Amino acid sequence: MILCLAADRVPPNIMRKNAYNFSELEPKWRKYWEESGLFRVQADSAKQKFYCLVMFPYPSGTLHVGHARNYVIGDVVVRYKLMRGFNVFSPMGWDSFGLPAENAAIKEKIPPAEYTSKNIAAMKEQLLVWGTGYDWTSEITASGPDYYKWTQWVFLKLYEKGLAYKKKAFVNWCPSCSTVLANEQVLEGRCERCDNAVTQKDLEQWFFKITDYAQRLLDDLQQLEHWPERVKLMQRNWIGRSEGAMVEFMIEGKDIPLPCFTTRPDTLFGATFMALAPEHPVIETFIDALAEGDPKRDEILEFVEKARNESIIERSAAGAPKEGIFTGHYVINPVNNDRVQLWIANYVLMEYGTGAVMSVPAHDQRDFEFARQYGLPVRVVIQPEGEAIDPDTMKEAFTGDGVQVNSGQFDGLPNSEAKGEITKYLKKDNRGERSVNYKLRDWLISRQRYWGAPIPIVYCEKCGTVPVPEDELPVVLPDIKNFGSAKGSPLAREENFVNTKCPKCGGEARRETDTMDTFVDSSWYYLRYLSPRDDKRAFDSGVVNRWLPVDQYIGGVEHAILHLLYSRFITKVLHDLGFVDFQEPFQNLFTQGMIIKGGAKMSKSKGNVVSTESIIERYGVDSLRLYLLFIGPPERDAEWTDRSVVGGFRFLKRLWQKVASHADELKGVKRWEGDVGSLPDDSRGIYRATNRVIKEVTKDIEGSWHFNTAIAAVMELFNEVEKFEPGDAVSRQVLRHSLESMALLLSPFVPHICEEMWERLGNEPGIFEREWPSYDHGAVEEEQLEIVLQINGKVRSRLTVSPDTGEDEIKAMALEDEKIKGFLNGKKVVKIISVPRKLVNIVVK
């Protein structure tokens, strides 16, 4: 629109021919890529493979510029690798099971399948318009029976291996989504999806035994050299390995052992009480032992009930008040036979360790606070060197290193040594041993929701829990009408679904009505892409072993723990089962930054989304892409500014004008490939600058994806080239070389315009089948060096010399420089520092 107006004053014939008509040329080239099969992977190719994977999206509806940035970053890599001669595999699919579709069904009465496919169509259209290149022949949809059949197969494999199991446990419950959640899906005590407070429920649920793999998931992080440190650190912390000892206390007079985990066996002599989590099972026996109506019984019951009902937020809030109650029982400290009180305390977590902790107030801050609050004894067993801590006057726990005191035969040992010694001592009597504990808990995969893969399990009165045989998969998700958020899973209300025959005995049986967490779907999808239509197996091991690990994975940091940990786990399981050869699915991981607007992440719920449509309409896709890549380094968050998009557009338009206006005279000429030295001055400058920029852009892309500086370098070059008007044959060759190089260098970023420019310059269409440009090594050297002259580190003058000028010669020239002489006046030269090719610093007094 603007262009037509802007071009008003240009004669119409030239205008039509030379206008940057992006709305015409962009679809033209997208069609060309599709028809030429540019992004279709080559089945048999001698070329080296490159599996470039971007995290497949949840089909939420329409995508905004923040999403566009993610996919464009991936597309740059794909196009660059193509030009580098790789056999690139770049698939795309849909993580299409999940709650929003079901909520839409409840609210708007649209069936989830319909809602989902509508969104997929809209998003696919956007991805196509953005020019992001995928091999659409391998598209997958997680909610399709041909996919979730194999998600169910993965479940069965884990079940066979004993890695999928059902247990009753206190689990996270989101009342608003009316489903349980994995630990990873609870953020600050709130549901990851809907932000409502999560409560605890004692339910029987399906779990994947990820804890069996805790150590390997931790160890193998070391192999992931090309993962961001930040992500590896987050996983390390989440796995949360602690070394220590398991120590067995005995309940006095009951002969009931009460093991507890501690990282500080060196403080065992200082244990002055013991604390149980309110959920600890032994508490029931205490309550049962007390007569009905006993006030102590009521007191304990009340305390336990209250603590159990506290939401995770209340219980885990920083500085939450510590509360507890004495059980009336005592336990015996195995190391010194001390009789200490057994308490129930709200700060003890059932999920970690054994749900019982030995409390050492002198050396643990939590225990200290608790002890002071309830008047429990404090005993110092470690004294820091040169200090004497007094248990009566200390203001906080001492957690540092020191020497053992009040610790029997261990007195005098440094506490670091006592750790091992005391553990050994316990081991002798079988009262304790070395132990490792992890924060990681098993992955809760049951969801009481409809829009997910049904768990392929049948319950038979006779045979018990029976897995659905592989040849009966998929357990099809039935079409249902009633999504109301009443109690239980919607599937549980479908009699036709629930009632079935036992696969083993053929008798009456009931189906499992929970579906799987959608993270199960996404934990193996990168394997399915390689044989998406195979109806005989989940994936082809041979093919998968050739293509995996993924060479480049690209996605948001928000998946640093959830998806990336689960995928690593499932890969290891499949490895152990002999299905794949590799143990880590993703060799390189790139986590891109978010687009921020008005200080917040761009999102529908924040109401700060910028849609791509209006920008594309006004400036074209290439301008949008250019801006998204130019906005900053791709791994960093970036603030969106509407008006800045125009900068990229102006640049492209100017570049276009230059190419279009010279296309005719350049068509027949060869690009310059001769010797730099033989070029006349102005052409030589352009030629050298072009070669330098080829080198620079290549380095920026290869290194750490500094697309912003790569683009800046081409802009800078063009600012020179734009002024260059060729007068003779040689200068036309040089101009052609320069314009062609720029088209090649920019093509991964702004592919449409580059294809068009490439063709206009008289080349065969298909710039991505061309090689990435190389540079003339003899032409990247500067002809003249500018030497900075400093006095005491301050720039005072400059010198232009040829690169072969000797160091002494430069020093002499520096001292002769007029401006320098002025500064030297009356001062004494102490020394002269010279940095070759860069500067001379004269130190004076």
Next chain:
RNA sequence: GCGAGGGUGGCGGAACUGGCAGACGCGCUAGAUUUAGGAUCUAGUGGGUAAACCCCGUGGGGGUUCGAAUCCCCCCUCUCGCACCA
């Protein structure tokens, strides 16, 4: 509280292993062209200053160095992750 990453013009951001701070772009100012413009072109644009080749400037303070945005120490601040993990 613990851990990680940031803080550079009006804005987004450049600055390779310490060596010209502010590339490139947005915006802004002046001029040209234009009846109009989210159009185009030219010049300028960190602050001080009439102006500069002068002085000051990379969150603050100290240090190392001929020379520090960059290295060291202390502090402030923002973002993210974890958070009573025994």
